[in-house]
Amino acid sequence: MINFKKIFNRVPPNKSAFIKIDIEGGEYRVVDDLLDKIEQINGLVIEFHDVGVLRATFIESIVKLKRHFYIVHIHINNAGGLWVDGFPDALEITFSKKDLVV
Numbered sequence: 001m002i003n004f005k006k007i008f009n010r011v012p013p014n015k016s017a018f019i020k021i022d023i024e025g026g027e028y029r030v031v032d033d034l035l036d037k038i039e040q041i042n043g044l045v046i047e048f049h050d051v052g053v054l055r056a057t058f059i060e061s062i063v064k065l066k067r068h069f070y071i072v073h074i075h076i077n078n079a080g081g082l083w084v085d086g087f088p089d090a091l092e093i094t095f096s097k098k099d100l101v102v
Helices: 004-009 027-036 055-066
Strands: 017-021 041-048 069-076 091-097
Touching: 004 027, 017 027, 027 041, 027 055, 041 055, 055 069
Parallel strands: 017 041
Antiparallel strands: 041 091, 069 091
8 A cells, every 4th residue: 555645755846647546435535635745736537436425525525626626527437326316426526737727
């Protein structure tokens, strides 16, 4: 297992990375760690799982990410099904860093 600190130690300080995250429910636990390295991230794709039961956590994560990123694409994971209110239970969302968008 590797953490973001170790990953970003491999990225030269003058370079940035595009990150893809699909950790089957663990994505919520790494949002703050990602934001700690915001200078080195130019884009993200995050698959959010259990959106129905973790709706408040999902919304909180999106609000945090939208401070620095635009949502540029949303894809429903068909295998995730729908929550009781009809909202998808698994979403893949692509974010682009705001300062890269003209």
